[in-house]
Amino acid sequence: MSLADRVRFPEFLSRTMTAEQAAALIPHGVNVGMSGFTGAGYPKALPQAIAQHAKSEHAAGRPYKINVWTGASTAAEMDGALAEAGALGQRLPFNTDPTCRARINAGEIDFIDMHLSHVAQHAWFGFLGPMSVAVVEVLGVTEDGRLIPSTAVGNNKTWLEIADKVILEVNTKPPAKMEGMHDIYYGTAIPPRRVPIALTHADDRIGEPYLRVDPAKVVAVVETHKGDRDNVFAQPDANSNLIAASIIDFLAHEMKMGRLPKEMLPIQSGVGNVANAVLAGLLTGPFENLLGFTEVLQDGMLDLLRAGKMSRASATSISLSGSAYRDFEENIDFYRERIILRPQEISNHPELVRRLGVIAMNSMIEADIYGNINSTHVMGTGMMNGIGGSGDFARNGYLSFFVTPSVAKGGKISCIVPMCSHVDHTEHDTQIIVTEQGLADLRGLSPRKRAQVIIDRCAHPDFRPQLQDYFDRAQRQGALHTPHILGEALSWHQRFVETGDMRA
């Protein structure tokens, strides 16, 4: 399919140029909004051209860095290329690229970790400064100049509204028949003019299928023909399957006890192997007519849709492996009726997550014995990816699960620790912690009761005696609401930093 088939608005066709030409329109030092959410829908050509441009400028002794705001993570072609070229000044709100991560942790990039539901509004409020350019991947342009969104919506609506200039990457690779799949809500406003968001079911459509843009702002149109990152995951391993089974048993039990409605509630699932295993577990689980209300639609949710176990899924991004993507492409008519892609301020909106009663399932780096959660920092100092939407869902969901294998690095790291080295979700937002060892239901428990159940049910046997010993000794001194030995609370992490092993 040619660019002219995709861009049905003649005015834009006349602004077609190469990525290199378009990159030259982005000056040093500005804020740039880019599309992209979880390795989907990111611009494929511009970032590499910008990286080249940055290298040329640096070679000529001139500074060149830009601040890049996205929906969430992108790919090596974008964050990797820009980071490698030293072209990133500031980066928000999420990153999974290893090159970019290394530069963040080397102190070379100012990374700002934000709740994904906060990003659009903080930009719109003016809290992050003015946006010079938006670079947005789209699938095409309608006759009247509206944009057909790509595999991720993210913050594109907001970037197109607040940027001074817009560069469109028209990607002719994803199926044109995705047109109509998106639901872009234009009812948001800045306080005091906000109104209720009229969404009461996960699969309601409340917006329009296209992104709007002021045609006068579109300074360049660049053609690409390239798939998203191959978001492939390992097959669920034994630990992931144990975690998934615990969660499904728990949900079935809650339903039996009348604490979970018979209709079931919409599912949110974080990204990763464990999350995919839980979704795989639902394939053979007792629940029917499931709904998804999540930020990222992964392989596991596509499987549920295909099998008819899930009737519809709402997300802001489709992030698939190569093989799942081929299924999506081949059966686009089937999936278009069953998948709704929304802006991330809607997919993650506290108002909607609480109203719908979403069941939130997110992975973590570590939990402490009192139920505080570290989702972001390795040994308290190094950024892994970011908080993403986990806080949006954990705080506001009906039930909130945090999951991890009980140990990492071949058993050298316990994922249950005396005190988290960084806290992203506090004891107030954590309900259920699950490892392959078991499930700790923390609802209605005071901190010391939580500690005992977490140690008993979730800790790995190699670390359980050491945790129990810490907890016992902590209770022999000081205040007993949340007993701690402050001089020792972070010693497990310190030991790992010094010796490469948390074990005493």
Added chain:
Amino acid sequence: MSLADRVRFPEFLSRTMTAEQAAALIPHGVNVGMSGFTGAGYPKALPQAIAQHAKSEHAAGRPYKINVWTGASTAAEMDGALAEAGALGQRLPFNTDPTCRARINAGEIDFIDMHLSHVAQHAWFGFLGPMSVAVVEVLGVTEDGRLIPSTAVGNNKTWLEIADKVILEVNTKPPAKMEGMHDIYYGTAIPPRRVPIALTHADDRIGEPYLRVDPAKVVAVVETHKGDRDNVFAQPDANSNLIAASIIDFLAHEMKMGRLPKEMLPIQSGVGNVANAVLAGLLTGPFENLLGFTEVLQDGMLDLLRAGKMSRASATSISLSGSAYRDFEENIDFYRERIILRPQEISNHPELVRRLGVIAMNSMIEADIYGNINSTHVMGTGMMNGIGGSGDFARNGYLSFFVTPSVAKGGKISCIVPMCSHVDHTEHDTQIIVTEQGLADLRGLSPRKRAQVIIDRCAHPDFRPQLQDYFDRAQRQGALHTPHILGEALSWHQRFVETGDMRA
């Protein structure tokens, strides 16, 4: 005014009894929902009778403890008396009584610290177990058996709905003319049947002025005639005034820069001296026609209403000093038109706080150099009061301030520390930190930039070099996203525990 004047529903009059008789209806081991929010609207007679009953049972060698759930804090007559009698098994979600606090920190009471917006729904979902009895203070009963709420609404609506039995304390002391002041919303539901809450302005009325109760559940009516706790605060001191002035200057600047709408946005103010000083500052500040959307209406907000600077205030509780209360009582016709008391699940609802764009101002125990906030734990282990509604407002508000004097205990404690000893609000939820030293605007800053601005603007000069030294040394090792020296991060607290002084 006699009980018969207040209780206009004859069926209830026939169930009048003494507090002692009513207390005997509450067996050992059950969950009891009580009214009360920030020292207002709590039952005055029953808790003392229950405490007496508990003592008799204990003397007879029988166990007697109950689990008490409220709106928020009560007073010595309730939490103090019950704690002193050893009658509290579990207590949630908030406490300020010193006797009760001491028992919590001695490990004798299971205290569960919760977001105030979560309590009603978690009880309703069944997550906290069944409620046997509700003990609710009301001002009276209408001819058709509806209840006229008291000075606090809190979770009363939910307690009356879910409890098996109801005991009413009819307090004839607060003015009968408060009738009509309350707005009890009956549109909440359990997912998946929730709908948008149709409130778009802080002063909208969306409910009805009375609490409903199934008359068959009312097993006792007890008369009291007693005012709420005298919620008196010290006059704002020099530090509080400096903090208030910084906040008001900042808000005026934001408005000038176009980042805060000209109409201003609704104000939420936490409890305490600093919060009251900020409200006092608004009395002479440049803003007119203010609206309050807060959980507790304190003296400072009453002053704003009286002066005409604030047009209306929405809260769940009126918590006043004795002198302010007299003003309230004498001018009840004036205040009834300007104050709206709602259930706390509405006053603190994430949906509404975000929609209205509330400006959140909450006090804290300590902040760390990266902007994490400890609101609850003294030296990481001892519970102070609880998180209250600070998380509901900080996460969802338009702007979120956390305030504290820079030092405590005569300069021995720095309220800016290398790492918080407990985290209640993460770096993602903190925008502006204010001490008497100055204001740190953290919006759009990465962790290391946040650290420098917090050290420079907010730390006390006695601790600033020590903080700078920690931060400098932390940057010479390990990952540089959030630099820390784990073996030293909590050493300031440890030093205080050991020596009574954080200073090196």
